[in-house]
Amino acid sequence: MTSEQNTQQTSAQLITLLMAIIPSYEDDFWHAETELFGAIAEFDSMALVTLIGEIEEHFDIALDDDDISAENFASVASLTELVLERV
Secondary structure (H helix, E strand, O other): OOHHHHHHHHHHHHHHHHHHHOOOOOHHHOOOOOEOOOOOOOOOHHHHHHHHHHHHHHHOOOOOHHHOOOOOOOEHHHHHHHHHHHO
């Protein structure tokens, strides 16, 4: 699998997790450049904690406290980069 394919697959998996946690948006709302933290009202602290747990379980990774930043959770793309760094 190429790096680009891996990135696209990881992004798609994250979008699936986000759609389950924040179901109030249509499928076409979600893409790599979708802004998250500070841009989606429903992306609050509870959604963030839920997402972190889902990411850790789904990708079998552990996120450190340093990983939990507005920068890493700014968009689907930045979140994809974080996950790919940890797998």
